[in-house]
Amino acid sequence: MRVTFTVNGREESAEGVWEGESLLYVLRERLGLPGSKNACEQGECGSCTVYLDDVPVCACLVAAGQAQGRRVRTVEGLADGDRLDPVQEAFVECGAVQCGFCTPGLLVQAHDLLERVPRPSDAEIREALAGNLCRCTGYEKILDAVRLAAERKATG
Amino acid sequence: MDFLRPTTWEEALAAKADQPEAVPIQGGTDVMVEINFDLRRPPALLDLGGVAELREWSMTGGHCRLGAGVPYAAVIDELGGPLPGLAQASRTVGSPQIRNRGTVGGNLGAASPAGDSHPPLLAARAVVEVESAARGVRMIPAAEFYLGVKRSALEPDELIRAVHVPPATGPQYFSKVGTRNAMVIAVCSFAIALHPRERRVGTGIGSAAPTPRRALEAEELLAAELDWDAPLDPALLRRFGELSARAAAPIDDVRGTAAYRVHAIGVMARRTLTWAWNDHLEKRAA
Numbered sequence A: 001m002r003v004t005f006t007v008n009g010r011e012e013s014a015e016g017v018w019e020g021e022s023l024l025y026v027l028r029e030r031l032g033l034p035g036s037k038n039a040c041e042q043g044e045c046g047s048c049t050v051y052l053d054d055v056p057v058c059a060c061l062v063a064a065g066q067a068q069g070r071r072v073r074t075v076e077g078l079a080d081g082d083r084l085d086p087v088q089e090a091f092v093e094c095g096a097v098q099c100g101f102c103t104p105g106l107l108v109q110a111h112d113l114l115e116r117v118p119r120p121s122d123a124e125i126r127e128a129l130a131g132n133l134c135r136c137t138g139y140e141k142i143l144d145a146v147r148l149a150a151e152r153k154a155t156g
Numbered sequence B: 001m002d003f004l005r006p007t008t009w010e011e012a013l014a015a016k017a018d019q020p021e022a023v024p025i026q027g028g029t030d031v032m033v034e035i036n037f038d039l040r041r042p043p044a045l046l047d048l049g050g051v052a053e054l055r056e057w058s059m060t061g062g063h064c065r066l067g068a069g070v071p072y073a074a075v076i077d078e079l080g081g082p083l084p085g086l087a088q089a090s091r092t093v094g095s096p097q098i099r100n101r102g103t104v105g106g107n108l109g110a111a112s113p114a115g116d117s118h119p120p121l122l123a124a125r126a127v128v129e130v131e132s133a134a135r136g137v138r139m140i141p142a143a144e145f146y147l148g149v150k151r152s153a154l155e156p157d158e159l160i161r162a163v164h165v166p167p168a169t170g171p172q173y174f175s176k177v178g179t180r181n182a183m184v185i186a187v188c189s190f191a192i193a194l195h196p197r198e199r200r201v202g203t204g205i206g207s208a209a210p211t212p213r214r215a216l217e218a219e220e221l222l223a224a225e226l227d228w229d230a231p232l233d234p235a236l237l238r239r240f241g242e243l244s245a246r247a248a249a250p251i252d253d254v255r256g257t258a259a260y261r262v263h264a265i266g267v268m269a270r271r272t273l274t275w276a277w278n279d280h281l282e283k284r285a286a
Helices: A023-030 A086-094 A103-116 A122-128 A140-154 B009-018 B031-036 B072-078 B084-091 B096-101 B104-110 B118-123 B216-225 B234-247 B258-285
Strands: A003-007 A010-014 A049-052 A055-058 A071-073 B002-004 B023-025 B044-047 B057-060 B063-067 B127-132 B136-141 B146-148 B159-165 B172-177 B188-195 B200-206
Touching (some): A023 A049, A049 A103, A055 A103, A103 A140, A122 A140, B009 B044, B063 B104, B084 B172, B084 B188, B188 B258, B200 B234, B216 B234, B234 B258
Parallel strands (some): A003 A071, B002 B044, B023 B044
Antiparallel strands (some): A003 A010, A049 A055, B063 B159, B127 B136, B127 B159
């Protein structure tokens, strides 16, 4: 089947999509957007987190056909051209990235948190990121990065 | 595989009548896992995401009619007051991403004994509204809905429209055992709901039997012996824990042993009743 939806502000169509295929597969394998990572395929790890109509979801658990006519924003759509989003900048500066596999999902999820809660408490950050697994960093630098991004966004 | 995309409830019922083997998909948090892992190859997926009325809830006839497509995130944000037990259980589901997509209706459709919504629905005496094009609406009490491991009273041509939950008239609590505070499938769980007007206590046991179930003898014990004006009698509390544990019929599996689950159900029964009773007495004193 054919699936058409808006990705990062641009309308895209994928042809020959299998009906049981996930949104994640379509993004990575058909639309050339490999930022969202494919790891657990069961919603456990959060590395495929994308916005679906402004709500963060695991793209591996969305059937591609369910995205028909909707808006998707992936990690590739966070930056404004060459200008990184403050969340992305903070991850780089804080050393919140090691192997990098979990990073795209964490960026989208952290981005959503700061959109909803500009000055989150540590408990709120931990809760928001509870579904994003990182096996390298031990999370401390990720928490540092979210705190820094929150501070920068709040102070303009 | 077909991908069916109804945009109204009538279209959805017609599609299910036409292809009873079509698997309904809402948030996808169960169905897509099975497809991704090649555990299921249904001839058709019936996407209910386009049926807007399923995503609404309303207070009608003294009940909260919770549409089958309302995500856990909305239950948490909007229904913590009238449905505190269900909202507590919803907070323990998966992760924020899962709670943004997963629904109580989907939990009912999957009918896993470990589903987090089931114990609070049982304790609150919820009723499941199902419908088919041929026979119309059926109202099935939650206690009669679960028939076996991942089996429910839903007929092949029926879809879950909503679940009707009476708003709380007393304290409600949900407790769940798992290895961390997020992303946990229950090792076992327990829900309690005090119904002070009827002087009854509702219970729900999760992940400790082939189906979610009430602890009936434990409920009867409290109906017979609980003094609603007094502090909780420690002997009665202990007996309640014992009868709740006896209502469980768990198995050994990767998440825990049967013996552990029986023990934990007893502990959670005592704890949740204690929490609820403290609230009950506080409210009376106020």
